[in-house]
Amino acid sequence: MIPLRDTIRTRTVPFVTRLLVVANVAIFVLELLQGENLDAFLETFAFIPLRFFHPELVGWTFSDAVVTIFTAMFLHGGLAHLLGNMLFLWIFGDNVEDALGHFRFLVFYLAAGVCATLLQAFLSPSSAIPNLGASGAIAGILGAYFVYYPRARIVTVVPLFILFPIVELPAGVYLLGWFALQFLMGSEQLTRAGRAAASHGGVAFWAHVGGFVVGVAWALIFRPSRRPEAAYRIS
Numbered sequence: 001m002i003p004l005r006d007t008i009r010t011r012t013v014p015f016v017t018r019l020l021v022v023a024n025v026a027i028f029v030l031e032l033l034q035g036e037n038l039d040a041f042l043e044t045f046a047f048i049p050l051r052f053f054h055p056e057l058v059g060w061t062f063s064d065a066v067v068t069i070f071t072a073m074f075l076h077g078g079l080a081h082l083l084g085n086m087l088f089l090w091i092f093g094d095n096v097e098d099a100l101g102h103f104r105f106l107v108f109y110l111a112a113g114v115c116a117t118l119l120q121a122f123l124s125p126s127s128a129i130p131n132l133g134a135s136g137a138i139a140g141i142l143g144a145y146f147v148y149y150p151r152a153r154i155v156t157v158v159p160l161f162i163l164f165p166i167v168e169l170p171a172g173v174y175l176l177g178w179f180a181l182q183f184l185m186g187s188e189q190l191t192r193a194g195r196a197a198a199s200h201g202g203v204a205f206w207a208h209v210g211g212f213v214v215g216v217a218w219a220l221i222f223r224p225s226r227r228p229e230a231a232y233r234i235s
């Protein structure tokens with residue numbers, strides 16, 4: 001199901017969300033400019049669990065590996081990867097930023113991304129597969145949105161073979177369904193090939209799960225800077 005927009009207006013200009021979108025797009029353009037050096041570029045700035053847990057084995061320092069947790073959040077593995085992440089960031093980020101305030105939203109975004117990355121890494125600490133993408137941090141936004149705006153409506157495209165109906169779903173239902181899918185896919189991934197499956201590449205479902213849980217916990221523990229508005233319909 002592809003979200004198109006939600007039904008909550010923001011009361012402030014979500015400039016941090018916009019800057020994050022711009023930063024992700026700009027760095028993706030930088031990736032494209034690497035040409036034949038792209039693989040080396042991604043190897044350098046993506047997060048690799050082996051370099052974090054066993055830096056001495058690959059000639060890295062622990063501090064350098066920590067830095068890549070943050071740089072990896074702004075890298076993407078392709079145009080579809082980028083567009084999917086930016087769509088979710090654009091739709092859900094502005095309202096969470098509105099609730100938390102600009103600075104706290106930025107801190108929250110980075111913290112969710114760090115926690116999501118580390119959860120995925122703990123499942124395969126010896127993996128040399130690069131981890132990259134903003135989806136863990138964005139999953140945190142979805143978790144916070146789930147707490148703050150469960151009654152909002154998400155205008156969604158539902159692909160049904162050759163039909164693409166547009167429906168409105170309660171945000172609570174949409175996001176709970178999204179989380180359940182990530183959990184089930186992550187569990188299936190581990191069950192199918194054991195813990196080693198996490199080191200074979202593919203979608204980092206447990207980063208999504210971890211980010212969402214962090215977002216829910218943050219929203220429950222920390223009061224929003226501004227009281228979230230009740231959900232209402234817009235044209």
